[in-house]
Amino acid sequence: MIELIDVHKSFGKKHVLKGVNLRVEKGESMVIIGGSGTGKSVLLKCILGLVRPEKGRILLDGQDAIRPSDRDAFLARFGMLFQGGALFDSLPVWQNVAFRLLRGALKRPREEARRIAIDKLARVGLGADTADLYPAELSGGMQKRVGLARAIAAEPEIIFFDEPTTGLDPILAGVINRLIRGIVEEMGATAVTITHDMTSVRAIADRVAMLHDGVIQWVGPVSQLDNSGNPYVDQFVHGREEGPIEALR
Amino acid sequence: MKGARLLDPLAGLGASTLGLLAAIGRVAFYLASTLSHVLRPPFYPREFLAQLMVIGYFSLPVVGLTALFTGGALALQIYVGGARFNAESVVPQIVAIGMVRELGPVLTGLMVAGRVASSIAAEIGTMKVTEQIDALVTLSTNPMKYLTVPRVLAATIALPVLAAVGDAIGIFGGYLVGITRLDLNAATYLKNTADFLETADVISGLVKAAVFGFIVALMGCYHGMNSGRGAQGVGRATTNAVVSSSVLIMGANYLLTQLFFAT
Structure with missing residues (x-):
């Protein structure tokens, strides 16, 4: 509450x-x-x-x-979806989604983090082929979806x-x-x-x-x-x- | 309001003095915060290595070219100047000491200020404007540790290496001009350079470069993090980063030279 x-x-x-x-x-x-x-x-x-x-x-x-x-x-x-997506444009999509899982207290092995990221991308309707793209290569709607996947990646x-x-x-x-x-x-x-x-x-x-x-x-x-x-x-x-x-x- | 300020020069002077002092205070706080985060985990080695590449390796061409031309020009100038009192033979020694103690580190610092301080400020400023810095915080990542520390550390380590390369290329530039244009003897040129240079000359130049690297990255990060809104805000942050780091490099250069004067 x-x-x-x-x-x-x-x-x-x-x-x-x-x-x-x-x-x-x-x-x-x-x-x-x-x-x-x-x-x-x-x-x-x-x-x-x-x-x-x-x-x-x-x-x-x-x-x-x-x-x-x-x-x-x-x-x-907490998980947060920002207005403009606020995706990190220096990182590929999957590392954006798995950001929390790649460092800090929730750190997992890289392969596992990538697998979770691809799962979450699928949940928001994006295929595994988007995982290695960079945010600048995505349309506005896709960026929102990636932002959403990032917000839910660590199951907040x-x-x-x-x-x-x-x-x-x-x-x-x-x-x-x-x-x-x-x-x-x-x-x-x-x-x-x-x-x-x-x-x-x-x-x-x-x-x-x-x-x-x-x-x-x-x-x-x-x-x-x-x-x-x-x-x-x-x-x-x-x-x-x-x-x-x-x-x- | 603006008219009143124009008519009251004292108030204007006071306001700009207070503004300057406040800015110095903010930079000092930022500096202290950076230093405290350098020592405390978590560390981000991946970011550090990436920055080492961007700041160090990719600056090699611009630093190398600058040093080559400067070394060459220096040799010509010293030859002309030295000829006025029959001291043309000091070209190798003066080129060496000029490059290693002064021009190598300062030119490297200034070139990297133009190349790196601007790009750091623009990148971090854009991240701030597009809420990426807020996003970092919500993802339990401290922007000081994730963005500032790797850049400051990488620049502090990369600059002495760049300056050392610049020194060598600058001396080579002087050598090329010396033997091709000034008819100096190649072997004598090299022997004079090697005999004359002392370890302290090289070390003092490299220490300067490390300080300049620290200044460049700190100013880039500080202005980026404090960037105003929109494209104009980012643009201003970029300009401020380059101008402030260049001026601070010149100031620090004088102070460090004074400090190393006896050695």
């Missing part, structure tokens, strides 16, 4: 998170929606310790996540997806959404996804949280998304110009 209590974060004069409170239960798929630049990515980065909040507490199973006693063990519980308990469908055509976006949902269910992992793609929300989420103006405006099951009674959610879901969210940002 991940718990955020009154989390604040500023960059210079810009107060991005103004007291975020959120609970993600073990095994559930939480989707955080909100406009561009509302601090959704910052929120995920705070949980992972990539960004340090100025105020507030973040707990993982009741343990302090901001200053974990063993950071490597803490991070080993918690997986973060940062805008998994941005920049993909609707058909490919649908494929990635189904893959994410399938993998999360199959692994029994806790998932937190950031997106502003409503199709993605409906395909992936158990519960949805809306982040706006630095706070969580609404949390509820995905079934209530269309009749949330919350003006922020209503405006966002229907893409209306009029409402409490200023259209000109």
